[in-house]
Amino acid sequence: xxxxxxxxxxxxxxxxxxxxxxxxxxxxxxxxxxxxxxxxxxxxxxxxxxxxxxxxxxxxxxxxxxxxxxxxxxxxxxxxxxxxxxxxxxxxxxxxxxxxxxxxxxxxxxxxxxxxxxxxxxxxxxxxxxxxxxxxxxxxxxxxxxxxxxxxxxxxxxxxxxxxxxxxxxxxxxxxxxxxxxxxxxxxxxxxxxxxxxxxxxxxxxxxxxxxxxxxxxxxxxxxxxxxxxxxxxxxxxxxxxxxxxxxxxxxxxxxxxxxxxxxxxxxxxxxxxxxxxxxxxxxxxxxxxxxxxxxxxxxxxxxxxxxxxxxxxxxxxxxxxxxxxxxxxxxxxxxxxxxxxxxxxxxxxxxxxxxxxxxxxxxxxxxxxxxxxxxxxxxxxxxxxxxxxxxxxxxxxxxxxxxxxxxxxxxxxxxxxxxxxxxxxxxxxxxxxxxxxxxxxxxxxxxxxxxxxxxxxxxxxxxxxxxxxxxxxxxxxxxxxxxxxxxxxxxxxxxxxxxxxxxxxxxxxxxxxxxxxxxxxxxxxxxxxxxxxxxxxxxxxxxxxxxxxxxxxxxxxxxxxxxxxxxxxxxxxxxxxxxxxxxxxxxxxxxxxxxxxxxxxxxxxxxxxxxxxxxxxxxxxxxxxxxxxxxxxxxxxxxxxxxxxxxxxxxxxxxxxxxxxxxx
Amino acid sequence: xxxxxxxxxxxxxxxxxxxxxxxxxxxxxxxxxxxxxxxxxxxxxxxxxxxxxxxxxxxxxxxxxxxxxxxxxxxxxxxxxxxxxxxxxxxxxxxxxxxxxxxxxxxxxxxxxxxxxxxxxxxxxxxxxxxxxxxxxxxxxxxxxxxxxxxxxxxxxx
Numbered sequence: 001x002x003x004x005x006x007x008x009x010x011x012x013x014x015x016x017x018x019x020x021x022x023x024x025x026x027x028x029x030x031x032x033x034x035x036x037x038x039x040x041x042x043x044x045x046x047x048x049x050x051x052x053x054x055x056x057x058x059x060x061x062x063x064x065x066x067x068x069x070x071x072x073x074x075x076x077x078x079x080x081x082x083x084x085x086x087x088x089x090x091x092x093x094x095x096x097x098x099x100x101x102x103x104x105x106x107x108x109x110x111x112x113x114x115x116x117x118x119x120x121x122x123x124x125x126x127x128x129x130x131x132x133x134x135x136x137x138x139x140x141x142x143x144x145x146x147x148x149x150x151x152x153x154x155x156x157x158x159x160x161x162x163x164x165x166x167x168x169x170x171x172x173x174x175x176x177x178x179x180x181x182x183x184x185x186x187x188x189x190x191x192x193x194x195x196x197x198x199x200x201x202x203x204x205x206x207x208x209x210x211x212x213x214x215x216x217x218x219x220x221x222x223x224x225x226x227x228x229x230x231x232x233x234x235x236x237x238x239x240x241x242x243x244x245x246x247x248x249x250x251x252x253x254x255x256x257x258x259x260x261x262x263x264x265x266x267x268x269x270x271x272x273x274x275x276x277x278x279x280x281x282x283x284x285x286x287x288x289x290x291x292x293x294x295x296x297x298x299x300x301x302x303x304x305x306x307x308x309x310x311x312x313x314x315x316x317x318x319x320x321x322x323x324x325x326x327x328x329x330x331x332x333x334x335x336x337x338x339x340x341x342x343x344x345x346x347x348x349x350x351x352x353x354x355x356x357x358x359x360x361x362x363x364x365x366x367x368x369x370x371x372x373x374x375x376x377x378x379x380x381x382x383x384x385x386x387x388x389x390x391x392x393x394x395x396x397x398x399x400x401x402x403x404x405x406x407x408x409x410x411x412x413x414x415x416x417x418x419x420x421x422x423x424x425x426x427x428x429x430x431x432x433x434x435x436x437x438x439x440x441x442x443x444x445x446x447x448x449x450x451x452x453x454x455x456x457x458x459x460x461x462x463x464x465x466x467x468x469x470x471x472x473x474x475x476x477x478x479x480x481x482x483x484x485x486x487x488x489x490x491x492x493x494x495x496x497x498x499x500x501x502x503x504x505x506x507x508x509x510x511x512x513x514x515x516x517x518x519x520x521x522x523x524x525x526x527x528x529x530x531x532x533x534x535x536x537x538x539x540x541x542x543x544x545x546x547x548x549x550x551x552x553x554x555x556x557x558x559x560x561x562x563x564x565x566x567x568x569x570x571x572x573x574x575x576x577x578x579x580x581x582x583x584x585x586x587x588x589x590x591x592x593x594x595x596x597x598x599x600x601x602x603x604x605x606x607x608x609x610x611x612x613x614x615x616x617x618x619x620x621x622x623x624x625x626x627x628x629x630x631x632x633x634x635x636x637x638x639x640x641x642x643x644x645x646x647x648x649x650x651x652x653x654x655x656x657x658x659x660x661x662x663x664x665x
Numbered sequence: 666x667x668x669x670x671x672x673x674x675x676x677x678x679x680x681x682x683x684x685x686x687x688x689x690x691x692x693x694x695x696x697x698x699x700x701x702x703x704x705x706x707x708x709x710x711x712x713x714x715x716x717x718x719x720x721x722x723x724x725x726x727x728x729x730x731x732x733x734x735x736x737x738x739x740x741x742x743x744x745x746x747x748x749x750x751x752x753x754x755x756x757x758x759x760x761x762x763x764x765x766x767x768x769x770x771x772x773x774x775x776x777x778x779x780x781x782x783x784x785x786x787x788x789x790x791x792x793x794x795x796x797x798x799x800x801x802x803x804x805x806x807x808x809x810x811x812x813x814x815x816x817x818x819x820x821x822x823x
Contacts, residue, residue, distance in 0.1 A: 350682075351682065351689075356686075359690075363693055364693070367693065370697070371697060375701075378709075379709075388711070390709045390711050391709065391710045391712065392705070392708070392710075393708070393710055393779075395708040396709065399700070400701050400704050403697075403700050404700075528763065580768070588769070589768040589769070590768055591768055606765060608745075608765040608766075614744065616765050618764060
């Protein structure tokens, strides 16, 4: 377990690689942003420098991973967050289960995206590429510097202790291996949009080609963020053991706001790409989205918010982060204020048109971002200014966010049916008549079967079904389903551009998520009861039998395990195990809930602390809860589908790079 | 919530159309702002320490967050119903909660509970907030303890 010479060398090598990457990034940033007119030769150098930055940061990252895997406790980070008995997967994921390591991961993804732009952006105009890579390098230099000076993951301890103090047990889960990398890929991916926006503002040139380059990156980041948030939500649901899937916790909001803004950006970039309109707004959204991503990462890290996500509790660190954010975001908005007027607007359209619908989408999404932002920051501001401690809880968000989303969902199915420039609302309405009838019918049916437990449930159901079925209206129209022979329809549908399919699937996914949310909110049942081995309890037709209780040791914890059998209304039985673990190194207890899936519904069981041989169990029946995450998966899948469309492929086809950028006015 | 229908009428100049659209958008923003402000007034939950509850007075049944330390030896469990005393050193309030308490609920540790004060002055919690590790003491509780001179950093780190 003692650090061998070889390990010590690799740690110092990693440290050196990170320093070198920062130095290269600093030079690249200066060269790219100041000498951007230098053309192709500088572009080649910057592209190579970007790839080199990635290689160096990857070396640094692998050095830390190696120290964790080999339990090299001369690395302070490994001492604080690892343990030699921990399973391998958690040794690796433990690298980013702390402040320093997560910053390093953040930077790794940042340079990865920079390298991808360098690799795929060969056909970008040299001036634009110089500026984009320059802006990207500036971010690397800023956050790399922050890491090295205030949160160095390569800090050593001499002499090394024999054993580490282990990772927070809640984080010892497969979720940690997946959730942060996905979320970070989403957050950081928006840095590309930010860099492109900076490039457009500095060069004063922006056109449809710009939007065509930016949109795949936005889409890619959005996919990661969608999956990251869904994954985080599911993780919280099964690991934290409270049976909830969304808490409107500031940290969740911090990841949700960039998602909302990124969704708006996807739609506004579409208008810009197709109609050369909404340029200034799209630039503004690009900046906002990445700013919210930064806020998301670092509001969490600054220690202002206390939660499972907070690693830093060093106030000076928080101050440095806030300063970096203020300079970057403030600088971007200053540039925006100075330069936005030089961008020429184009593309006239009537209010009732595809453009109009997309503006409405942006209006509601942007306002929703504003509402969530107010709810998240208001307690912080009030605390700082007035010293009053309040909490803004779920009711606030449900009210404001719900009120903004309802009209958005109502008008959503119309959007894809409206032609560009000028449209006929009545014609679109006729095509949606089928979806509307189906939605009303199903809403009445479900409400009658399930009973109306909360008054808004039918409205939610109606909107969910409406969006889900309305999404297919364009496919039905385009495939001329029912009006021509089936074989012909299928041929037409297969031949449709993939973006049409991705729009339909994306909107359908949203509808499914809404349905899942409504179903769980309205028809979830819960039972808290004392139960001893041999006894049974009943909930929503499911019978739960407590078979036995035992204490078993795990690799680095002791577990109180309850064995249960659950009998479904249909008669099938399944065995469940719910645990309470106590981790050896930290003495910390965690609850491992038992979850059994029936179709899209779940049966959720939590075991309480034993007292005098009695056990309290808390059980929930969650109807159709899986729709929430299934919808998110469908949305992400729709994004992937859209990326495979040849018009949008990353590294756009040759001809798109050719048209000269239009000059600024 | 679609565009104002008047916009579609023939014979409006471009300027008027634009004005109508901007007013429509502005209306949505105003409604949203009003909604946010109303919700902020009605839906926020104030944090109270036991001393705050006694000195400032809390309307019975009004939702609040109560935070402090769980008094040593005060936790009584009967089946799934729990009774414990929340203290900030100066004042004590009896709290009731039915259900499974979070993993890290311990006597002598910090706690934040959501609920309301009943007519008899005791607190009925609807939700006891789970904490994420044994060191994490909610900042509100730290502040409240500091206010009462009960803050001992060596026993708990925020």
